[in-house]
Amino acid sequence: MRTETGQVIRLGDYRPSDYLIDKTDLVFRLDPTRTRVTAKLQMRRRAGVAPGTPLTLDGDGLTFVGARIDGADAGDNAVSATADALVVNAPPASETFTLEIETVVDPTANTQLMGLYRTGGNYCTQCEAEGFRRITYFLDRPDVLSVYTVRIEADRKDVPLLLSNGNPVEQGDLDDGRHYAVWRDPHPKPSYLFALFAGNLGVVEDEFTTASGRLVTLKIYVEHGKEPRAAYAMDALKRSMRWDEERFGLEYDLDIFQIVAVSDFNMGAMENKGLNIFNDKYVLADPRTATDQDYASIEAIIAHEYFHNWTGNRITCRDWFQLCLKEGLTVYRDQEFSADMRSRPVKRIGDVRLLRAHQFPEDSGPLAHPVRPRTYREINNFYTATVYEKGAEIVRMLRTLLGAKGFAAGMDLYFQRHDGEAATIEQFLACFAEAAQTDLTQFALWYDQPGTPNLAITTRYDRTARTFAVTVNQSLKPPVAGTPNAPMVIPIAFALAGKNGSTLDHDAVSGARTMQHEGEDGVLVITEPKHEIVFTGIAEEPVLSVLRGFSAPVTRVPQAPTRDRFFLARHDSDPFSRWEALNSLAMEDLIKATRAVSAGDPAAASDALVDIFSAVAGDGTFDNAYRALCLTLPAETDIAREIGRDIDPDAINKARRGVTEHLAKACERVFARIYHELQPRNAYDPGAEGAGRRALRNVALTMLCHAARSTDLAEQALAEADNMTDRAHALMVLTHLAPESEAAAQALEAFRTAFRAEPIVLDKWFTIQATVPRAETVETVQALTKAPGFSWDNPNRLRSLIGAFATGNPVAFNRADGKGYELLCAAIGRIDAKNPQVAARLMTAMRAWRNLEPGRRQRAKTAIESLRRGDRVSRDLADIIDRTLA
Numbered sequence: 001m002r003t004e005t006g007q008v009i010r011l012g013d014y015r016p017s018d019y020l021i022d023k024t025d026l027v028f029r030l031d032p033t034r035t036r037v038t039a040k041l042q043m044r045r046r047a048g049v050a051p052g053t054p055l056t057l058d059g060d061g062l063t064f065v066g067a068r069i070d071g072a073d074a075g076d077n078a079v080s081a082t083a084d085a086l087v088v089n090a091p092p093a094s095e096t097f098t099l100e101i102e103t104v105v106d107p108t109a110n111t112q113l114m115g116l117y118r119t120g121g122n123y124c125t126q127c128e129a130e131g132f133r134r135i136t137y138f139l140d141r142p143d144v145l146s147v148y149t150v151r152i153e154a155d156r157k158d159v160p161l162l163l164s165n166g167n168p169v170e171q172g173d174l175d176d177g178r179h180y181a182v183w184r185d186p187h188p189k190p191s192y193l194f195a196l197f198a199g200n201l202g203v204v205e206d207e208f209t210t211a212s213g214r215l216v217t218l219k220i221y222v223e224h225g226k227e228p229r230a231a232y233a234m235d236a237l238k239r240s241m242r243w244d245e246e247r248f249g250l251e252y253d254l255d256i257f258q259i260v261a262v263s264d265f266n267m268g269a270m271e272n273k274g275l276n277i278f279n280d281k282y283v284l285a286d287p288r289t290a291t292d293q294d295y296a297s298i299e300a301i302i303a304h305e306y307f308h309n310w311t312g313n314r315i316t317c318r319d320w321f322q323l324c325l326k327e328g329l330t331v332y333r334d335q336e337f338s339a340d341m342r343s344r345p346v347k348r349i350g351d352v353r354l355l356r357a358h359q360f361p362e363d364s365g366p367l368a369h370p371v372r373p374r375t376y377r378e379i380n381n382f383y384t385a386t387v388y389e390k391g392a393e394i395v396r397m398l399r400t401l402l403g404a405k406g407f408a409a410g411m412d413l414y415f416q417r418h419d420g421e422a423a424t425i426e427q428f429l430a431c432f433a434e435a436a437q438t439d440l441t442q443f444a445l446w447y448d449q450p451g452t453p454n455l456a457i458t459t460r461y462d463r464t465a466r467t468f469a470v471t472v473n474q475s476l477k478p479p480v481a482g483t484p485n486a487p488m489v490i491p492i493a494f495a496l497a498g499k500n501g502s503t504l505d506h507d508a509v510s511g512a513r514t515m516q517h518e519g520e521d522g523v524l525v526i527t528e529p530k531h532e533i534v535f536t537g538i539a540e541e542p543v544l545s546v547l548r549g550f551s552a553p554v555t556r557v558p559q560a561p562t563r564d565r566f567f568l569a570r571h572d573s574d575p576f577s578r579w580e581a582l583n584s585l586a587m588e589d590l591i592k593a594t595r596a597v598s599a600g601d602p603a604a605a606s607d608a609l610v611d612i613f614s615a616v617a618g619d620g621t622f623d624n625a626y627r628a629l630c631l632t633l634p635a636e637t638d639i640a641r642e643i644g645r646d647i648d649p650d651a652i653n654k655a656r657r658g659v660t661e662h663l664a665k666a667c668e669r670v671f672a673r674i675y676h677e678l679q680p681r682n683a684y685d686p687g688a689e690g691a692g693r694r695a696l697r698n699v700a701l702t703m704l705c706h707a708a709r710s711t712d713l714a715e716q717a718l719a720e721a722d723n724m725t726d727r728a729h730a731l732m733v734l735t736h737l738a739p740e741s742e743a744a745a746q747a748l749e750a751f752r753t754a755f756r757a758e759p760i761v762l763d764k765w766f767t768i769q770a771t772v773p774r775a776e777t778v779e780t781v782q783a784l785t786k787a788p789g790f791s792w793d794n795p796n797r798l799r800s801l802i803g804a805f806a807t808g809n810p811v812a813f814n815r816a817d818g819k820g821y822e823l824l825c826a827a828i829g830r831i832d833a834k835n836p837q838v839a840a841r842l843m844t845a846m847r848a849w850r851n852l853e854p855g856r857r858q859r860a861k862t863a864i865e866s867l868r869r870g871d872r873v874s875r876d877l878a879d880i881i882d883r884t885l886a
């Protein structure tokens with residue numbers, strides 16, 4: 001394990017490598033503990049580099065066997081090898097030469113799940129970001145593109161399946177019961193996109209004909225017996241392929257596209273060229289085992305990894321500082337795909353909630369960093385909500401500023417100009433600036449300045465002059481001392497709403513550039529710290545609707561006047577903004593209720609909120625999924641974020657519960673009607689329509705249980721449930737509202753028995769128990785680490801128990817005696833010894849420790865510091881802790 005913590009990598013230090021690798025021929029002789037890897041590299045000295053310049057290849061924990069240069073054994077003087085580097089001291093003076101390297105790796109001992117490792121008795125690789133160097137010495141950086149040929153040899157009986165990137169070219173038998181296969185990927189690629197899978201799995205096969213007529217074989221490999229559960233993923237894949245052709249004009253470029261589902265995986269999935277590797281929870285689904293949320297995630301992630309084929313693989317990143325070039329853009333693309341497959345407003349609301357829940361806190365806390373960071377100690381720690389989600393928001397803003405046509409022209413130019421290259425953010429932006437004939441210099445600040453800008457907006461209507469004045473102030477509080485905060489370009493999609501919400505016309509606007517793309521909302525382009533914008537020719541007093549569709553990732557403090565928000569919550573013609581208004585009103589009441597609880601008073605909702613809540617609940621003209629979102633109160637973590645400092649999680653929990661009960665009682669009749677009307681009539685269908693019905697019905701179930709202060713209905717729902725969405729929801733309500741009841745105990749036991757052989761389903765069982773909002777859950781989680789089915793070695797198990805506890809249970813995690821923090825830190829210490837990446841990710845749950853009230857703050861700090869003092873802290877974990885404490 002790498003425990004050194006010193007080195008900082010800087011964007012400003014980038015320079016191209018002295019050597020390139022035109023061809024990479026790999027041979028893997030697979031063995032559980034001694035896999036031999038030979039790499040034959042066709043090296044080329046870059047023009048302008050002095051002949052004989054030493055060549056240093058990256059390694060990480062490698063066992064070196066030997067090297068040959070141009071076919072001759074390289075002696076000890078010619079190369080020096082350590083576990084972490086191989087130096088060719090005096091390479092041949094010729095422009096090109098071959099370098100053959102032999103290494104030995106132990107896949108069974110690889111618990112980090114980076115490089116070549118074992119999962120379920122199979123062999124699997126994960127190379128992004130720097131895992132390839134754990135397989136062989138290489139120029140393991142994304143701007144070194146090479147054409148790969150891969151030969152895999154293994155035991156024929158145990159390892160019948162031998163897969164790598166590209167197209168299959170040859171296979172056959174060897175002596176001793178072994179066999180081999182050869183794969184060739186004609187597309188030059190960086191090493192992080194290399195993949196190998198070898199083992200024994202079942203397969204689902206299909207095909208796809210591209211727009212230009214190429215027939216592509218599609219294969220999804222899953223555990224034997226689980227083939228039927230890959231049908232939805234296959235369908236999502238075909239829809240993704242079609243969508244990318246229709247929306248972006250992008251076709252697939254090999255004869256075969258393969259997906260392998262594995263049970264041990266640090267992340268969600270990986271876009272290796274032609275051979276995506278997936279965490280099996282993002283492939284496997286059927287109504288009995290997967291929830292609607294699982295289906296939606298599968299659809300999104302299958303699409304995401306497929307879309308990387310162009311945004312990431314065909315055009316990759318020059319260096320890891322440019323990570324958002326592929327991730328932010330690809331998230332934007334998968335969001336658009338899901339919006340087209342399902343309900344656009346519902347998707348947008350979900351994405352904004354996610355952004356606020358994860359990215360905003362990151363951007364205002366100790367782990368804040370620019371979307372394009374300028375330094376890092378460990379790149380694995382920069383696969384963050386900021387790079388991904390804020391990165392996607394920047395692309396969305398480009399789309400809003402340039403309009404559909406301008407944006408499409410920029411994307412087209414990007415694909416045309418940079419295909420086959422490793423590109424930068426500057427090059428990406430230059431394509432849009434050029435194609436849409438616009439200057440994006442100031443816009444580029446979005447990539448460089450951390451922090452969430454705030455807008456302060458006030459309005460004034462002058463009846464006699466028929467003018468409407470809007471003052472907009474932007475400000476950016478640097479999240480980290482010394483980070484820049486120049487004014488940004490902020491696109492504010494807007495409408496002036498007249499009575500009933502219809503958009504009012506205006507004659508002219510002064511004070512800001514405005515844009516009006518065909519069929520889209522008008523946009524005010526904010527560029528200065530302060531704008532005094534005046535609309536003329538306004539016939540009646542309007543209500544200003546701004547940031548429609550959440551047109552920029554900003555906060556708005558203070559909020560619009562309460563009266564305006566009540567109007568918008570009923571009448572805004574933009575469904576996102578209508579939800580936003582309602583949500584902010586609910587938030588206001590929840591914060592008031594928290595203050596009340598802290599002062600020893602009861603929590604209640606205002607009459608006005610009750611009115612609008614019951615109006616929405618009873619409004620059958622809204623789509624069910626949308627109504628479900630509107631009727632879901634902000635989560636406890638959302639409330640904590642809004643309150644911001646001296647947070648008392650117990651008071652928030654009590655307040656939210658009080659407000660929920662109040663609303664539930666006030667709207668009990670409406671919820672009862674919804675619950676009965678939305679009884680399932682047809683067989684389960686994972687599509688948006690059915691999912692929306694279930695979402696709304698389950699909100700009604702929750703509210704009815706709160707109203708009655710009884711879990712009878714949840715018990716009944718559990719007994720009737722014929723799919724995992726309803727079953728898991730009912731079990732959650734029952735367990736959370738009556739954790740001590742015999743009914744909850746029995747239901748949990750029945751669930752465990754039914755799914756004891758299905759780890760990814762059992763994860764729901766762990767999560768439901770880890771998120772029971774009461775102090776005793778600390779002990780429950782401790783006990784569950786010894787439950788059958790739990791494993792300290794599997795990332796999904798760790799996330800479903802430890803991760804869910806730390807991020808989804810504010811009450812127990814923040815128990816006043818600090819035992820929640822101690823539990824997390826002890827678990828992380830244990831995990832870090834085996835899997836630093838997962839440990840570091842879990843550690844981010846403590847980033848908001850400074851916002852707690854003083855007692856908890858001190859206990860949290862003590863727990864973090866004592867973990868840091870442990871004797872073998874990985875670089876990954878040390879990096880997160882040091883920034884968290886800084």
Ligand code: BES
Nearest residue numbers: 128129267268269270271300301304383
């Ligand atoms: N390239 C990433 C996978 C990855 C992440 C590799 C971090 C190495 C380190 C992949 O495309 C990805 O982004 N996966 C996401 C899911 C996606 C839908 C946002 C993941 O794994 O969480």
Ligand code: ZN
Nearest residue numbers: 304308327330
């Ligand atoms: Zn990605």
